[in-house]
Amino acid sequence: MEYGTGAIMAVPAHDERDYAFAKAFDLPIRRVIEGDNPDGDADGLPYTGDGLLVNSAPQFDGQPNREALNAIVVWLENEGKGKLAVNYRLRDWLISRQRYWGCPIPIVRCPQCGIVPVPNDQLPVMLPVIEDYAPQGQSPLAAATDWVNTECPNCGGPAERETDTMDTFVDSSWYFLRYCDASNSEAAWDPAILREWMPVDQYIGGVEHAILHLLYARFFCKALADLGHLDVDEPFARLFTQGMITRDGAKMSKSRGNVVSPKAIVDRYGADSARAYILFIGAPDQDADWSDEGVEGVHRFLSRLWRLSAELADQDVAAGEQGDEAANLELTRKANWAIEKVTGDMDRRFAFNTAIAAVMELINEVSRLRNSAGLGAQRFALETASSLCFPFAPHVTTDAYFLLTGERLWEQPWPTADAAMLERDTYELVCQVNGKLRDRVEVASDASKEELEAAAMAAPNVQVHLEGREPKKVIVVPGKLVNIVVG
Ligand SMILES: [Zn+2]
CATH class of the missing domain: 3.10.20.590 (Ubiquitin-like (UB roll))
Structure with a gap:
């Protein structure tokens, strides 16, 4: 048995976890697309970009993968083993609603000309001001007769406006395009500006978006690209789906009465502890269970970061203890390690939990080496801890940093690790x-x-x-x- 990794189509770069199954059961991983290095990567993982087929049936070897895709389908059909099928999950979708709140559908019905689109120079069609928003068997807009009765853009005769409005899914399918050029009063967007900004670098959302909203949004973009209004046909370059926070293993809901009120947590511990704990609770792509003790722990950590900084700020660092050289080096290395770790965790994986844990480790080291390390090394470690924790707990870290340096933390650059201090031991x-x-x-x-x-x-x-x-x-x-x- 062979674990298939036949990436016929280009897929985003893999990571080790994708092959955990094959590795755990010692199944061969066969490379079927030749990459830049024909011998394969040192790690033996397959190539996932476009290229020529290798290690495939002899008649397909050497073909570009996308051409081979068709050739393989033809071969399967001739062999009577399969046929081409297109799978999609986009369901029928009714965009018109008999509701007031929604974008008016820019259509006019004329007894002479039939259905007539409202011309560009009359767009957008604005909602009329009405008294009664309740539907009465028809759209509430139907009662706004001054608005409904209009002139046919085609023949100039009496005509009526469409009174249904569009479903909110229509708006959520392209708002990100408008955001790129939000103050444009002439058109929905300027294509040159969209060329600059699109696609969206990173989409973050709950898994409930995956089957409806994301499909509609992609459908819209593909249709707009086909119509020549857009240069990209995939709106989102990367998708990140965050997990859900449960309490005692159950989904939080009002009916269960197990909802944690952010206000109560903020009132008791402050916004910094509340935010930092939510980020610390677990890997963001996994579900995690809320724990009151956990908030307490994060609160203690932030308090300690502030207290150590305040105590050090009261001392004259220049005239103070130079400290033990080995302890200074150890603490400075730890601070540089934390910079590298936090930066990598945040950039590559949104692993805020392990990033915060790294700063906790750094603060533990400051405590441990307090009596041996010099004040300068301690100050560097504490400044670094505040800088690294600033995105998670901006208030307390800004204050701690100001006590230490007299500078505004939000005006400082993100710290960079000193490579010489990153020597791996x-x-x-x-x-x-x-x-x-x-x-x-x-x-x-x-x-x-x-x-x-x-x-x-x-x-x-x-x-x-x-x-x-x-x-x-x-x-x-x-x-x-x-x-x-x-x-
Ligand atoms: Zn007409």
């Missing part, structure tokens, strides 16, 4: 069984051969492949790998 040891990669473990750079062997033997996936057998021979290459040979 660990590395990833490749663990092999009979010459095959079975696991990787993090080991200390100065670990002895015995320690490396022990670390490799203890690796979970090495254990699985040893199946209880005693090693015949163990080859240790420090800085690289351990190969365990069994019979």
Whole structure:
């Protein structure tokens, strides 16, 4: 059995997790599109861009993947094994509503000309002011006879306006296009401006958007692109679906009475603790359970960050203790590690929870090294902690930073790590069984051969492949790998 990774169409760059199943069960991962490096990446993962087919049936090898797609379908049809089908989940959708609140449909009905679109120079059609918004078997707009009775744009004779309005899904399908050019009074947008801004770099929303709103929005954009009004036909470059916060495992709802009121939390702990806790509660793409103790913990952490800063601000750093050199280096390294970690977690994965945890670690180090590190190193670590926590807890960090430096934190650049301070004191040891990669473990750079062997033997996936057998021979290459040979 082979785990298919035949990425015939280009898909966004994969990450390791996509192949967790194949790796866990040791299934071969076959590369079927030749990438820039024909031998494959060092990690053995498939190429997901466009390219020439390899390792496929001989008649398809060497074809560009998108051409091969059609050729493969034709082959399957000739073999009687399958046929081309187009799948879609876009359901029938009625956009007109008998409601007041909605965009008027710009159509006029003329007894002579039939259905006539309102010409461009009369757009947009504005809602009339009315007294009674309740529908009475027809749209509330029908009662606004002054508005309904109009002139046919085509023949100039008496005509009536359409009284239904558009469903709100229409608005949510293209608002992001209008946002790019919101003050344009001549047209919905200037194509040159949209060329600059579209597509939306990042879409964030709940999973409930996936089946309706996102399909409609994409449908609109594809239709607008086909009509020549838009240069992109995919509106959102990246989608992130956040998880739901539950309480005691249950969805929060008024009827269950288990809703956590943000106001109560803000009143008790302040907005910083409330916000930081919500971001700290778990990986943002996963559901997480609310915990009152958790808010308390984050509140204590922020209080400690502020208190340490306030205490240090009262001391004369220049004239103060220079501290122990090793402790200074340790703390400065930790601060640089935190910069690197927080920046990466936020940029690449929205992993605010692990970012906040890194700043917590830094603050723990400040506490631990308080009596050995110099005031300068402590000040750098605390300034860094405030800068890194600013997006999550802007009030308390701004205050702490001002106490330390007299500067406004929001005017400062995002900190950058000093590469020289990022020297890794660990590395990833490749663990092999009979010459095959079975696991990787993090080991200390100065670990002895015995320690490396022990670390490799203890690796979970090495254990699985040893199946209880005693090693015949163990080859240790420090800085690289351990190969365990069994019979
Ligand atoms: Zn007419």
